Amino acid sequence: MSVRLKNPNAGAWTAARRSDTIVSKASEMPNTFTAVVKRDGDWWIGWIEEVPGVNCQERTREALVESLRTALIEALELNRREALQAAANGYSEEIITV
Numbered sequence: 001m002s003v004r005l006k007n008p009n010a011g012a013w014t015a016a017r018r019s020d021t022i023v024s025k026a027s028e029m030p031n032t033f034t035a036v037v038k039r040d041g042d043w044w045i046g047w048i049e050e051v052p053g054v055n056c057q058e059r060t061r062e063a064l065v066e067s068l069r070t071a072l073i074e075a076l077e078l079n080r081r082e083a084l085q086a087a088a089n090g091y092s093e094e095i096i097t098v
Contacts, residue, residue: 035068036049047068
């Protein structure tokens with residue numbers, strides 16, 4: 001999964017400084033999400049647009065992006081586990097691409 005950052009000065013999407021792909025162990029499929037990142041005083045704050053509740057605060061931009069990756073992976077794995085537990089049995093999984 002890579003994180004895209006929007007450069008407000010350029011008005012275009014740019015790759016994060018650490019643009020390596022991280023694959024979620026739960027799905028084994030790479031995904032791309034959008035991180036909103038901004039400086040707030042002495043801190044960097046950010047959140048993932050597409051996944052409510054995934055937000056972080058760090059002292060450096062690099063640490064923030066890494067924390068967002070970690071929090072996003074954990075949230076996706078937790079959501080997946082909870083969805084499968086709620087289904088109990090007799091279900092199928094379908095891949096949906098938007």
